[in-house]
Amino acid sequence: MSNALLVAGTTSDAGKSVVTAGICRWLVRRGVKVAPFKAQNMSLNSMVTLDGAEIGRAQVMQAQAARVEPEAAMNPVLLKPGADGRSQVVLLGRPVGEVGALDYRDRKPYLLERSLECLADLRRRFDVVICEGAGSPAEINLRAGDIANMGLARAAGLPVVVVGDIDRGGVFAAMFGTLALLSAEDQKLVAGWLVNKFRGDARLLRPGLDMLHELTGRPVLGTLPMLPGLWLDAEDSLDLSTAVAHAEVVGPYGADVLRVAVPRFPRLSNFTDLDALAQEPGVLVRWATRPEELADADLVVLPGTRATVADLAWLRERGLERPLRERAAAGRPVLGICGGYQMLGRRITDFVESGSGPVDGLGLLPTTVEFGREKVLGRPVGEAYGERVEGYEIHHGVVAVEGGEAFLDGCREGAVWGTTWHGALENDGFRRAFLREVAALAGRAFVPAPDTAFAAAREARLNRLGDLIEEHADTDALWRLIEGGVDGELPFVPPGAPAARTMEGDRL
Structure with a gap:
């Protein structure tokens, strides 16, 4: 039994993450013990496992779809881009260094070995492993060192299903072109297509699907309809336009809408902190890049960031510092989370992340921040507003509190709150209590819905993916691929015959 499948995509944001999660949920509902896997993930959206490892948030969501506890083996390599063109490399949940693109290339053979070890371990412990690729498998300039797409599939013997986003247009060209650019050896593992985000009459699409099958020798294994409102743990900035856009703006529990504005930092991280606000009836969450977009907000949230000092400079360049100061002086609510909390303090000393040394903060909280080389990773538990709160921490900046009221691990002064805890707003009791106070300070007749449960909303969305x-994929064909892999060589000889190339090791 192959017991594994790789879900690749014609592009980033084609839907690999949600399709992987959907397959995991479909399988676990059939009684299959399944685990997700992504060898290499480039994302600023991450979470901490119970044993203190940092992995991509998408793999945490996929583990929830599989109804298993997330672990470092599910995402052995995580890249977190910074402000200087370099990325932090997180290996098996722990940071191991900062690299540029060329430096990272030299590390790939070692990282592929570690990833294959993790995949083999998961395959031993689970009935099935559903792997997610990264970007596109046809990035031919990167194929020699690929560890997440065809490089992984070749090394581990994985059948590959390629997802294409038809909503963008050009899906047939993208699928044909993806296959045409692969070597003959890579092509052998591509078993079929999944058309994603389809709107309209399937009868009009049918001739195109048949022609794609004829041209490529691979069947279309499903046409998945567009599902609006699935703000499931967006992985990267391509998802931000929809990540917080699906709140029920008019709810039955209050006459007023509560408006939340969030500065869209260039190195924004862990923006899933906003999901729980966005799903609250009567709460409108929107991104802000200009001062006037903060003007009518009842709450401004400064979110997490991979580059606190650089994004603080961006905030000032955009003219957002003055309205934040005016809000604080007028007693209008501001919440800072992790990097956003660090910005609210009096001074930031950073010789680690930015190398900038001492930098003045916004001065809205009585705190100072010093960056340490060791990353703080944890799953803290505490209490606020008389409610139990669970969260997770991922940061280099260590905050010293020099006054104000205690608030989780952070502090509050007037209408300004700050905490290093991500995920706090996912706790229903705490979120409702916090929003009640925000509404009171903002003078809004807003009452949080008493029966809104964030965990239940996420579970319902995972079931929708299942x-x-x-309902829309050829599950019999998927199961045959999982059980037996690709059966024989699939034909494909497009014009120009790029399939005639051969592979030698990992080099074209």
Whole structure:
């Protein structure tokens, strides 16, 4: 039994993450013990496992879809881009260094070995492992060192299903072109296509699907309809336009809408902190890049960032510092989370992340910050507003509190709150209590819905993904691929015959 499958995509944001999650949920509902896997993930959206390892948030969501506890082996390599063109490399949940693109290339053979070890371990412990690729498998300039797409598939013997986003247009060209650019050896592992985000009459699409099958020798294994409102743990900035856009703006529990504005930092991280606000009836969450976009907000949230000092400079360049100061002086609510909390303090000393040394903060909280080389990773538990709060921490900046009221691990002064805890707003009781105070300070007749449960909303969306696969994909064909891999060589000789190339090791 192959017991594994790789979900690749024609582009970033084609839907690999949600399709992987949907397959995991479909399988676990059939009684299969399944685990997700992504060898290499480039994302600023991460979470901490119970044993203190940092992995991509998408793999945490996929583990939830599989109803298993997330672990470092599910995402052995995580790249976190910084402000200087370099990325922090997180290996098996722990940071191991900062690299540029060329430096990272030299590390790939070692990282592929570690990733294959993790995949083999998961395959031993689970009935099935559903792997997610990264970007596109046809990035031919990167194929020699690929560890997440065809490089992984070749090394581990994985059948590959390629997802294409038809909503963008050009899906047939993208699928044909993806296959045409692969070597003959890579092509052998591509078993079929999944058309994603389809709107309209399937009868009009049918001739194109048949022609794609004829041209490539691979069948279309499903046409998945567009599912609006699935703000499931967006992985990267391509998802931000929809990540917080699906709140029920008019709710039955209050006459007023509560408006939340969030500065869209260039190195924004862990923006899933906003998901729980966005799903609250009567709460409108929107991104802000100009001072006037903060003007009518009842709450401004400064989110996490991979580059606190650089994004603080961006905030000032955009003219957002003055309205924040005016809000604080007028007693209008501001919440800072992790990097956003660090910005609210009096001074930031950073010789680690930015190398900038001492930098003046916004001065809205009585705190100072000093960056340490050791990253703080944890799953803290505490209490606020009489409610139990669970969260997670991922930061280099260590905050010293020099006054104000205690608030989780951070502090509060007037209408300004700050905490290093991500995920706090996912706790329903705490979120409702916090929003009640925000509404009171903002003078809004807003009452949080007493029966809104964030965990239940996420579970319902994961079930919708399972339904998506079960109802619109050829699950018999998927199961055959999982059980037996690709059966024989699939033909494909496009004009120009790029398939005639051969592979030698990992080099074209």
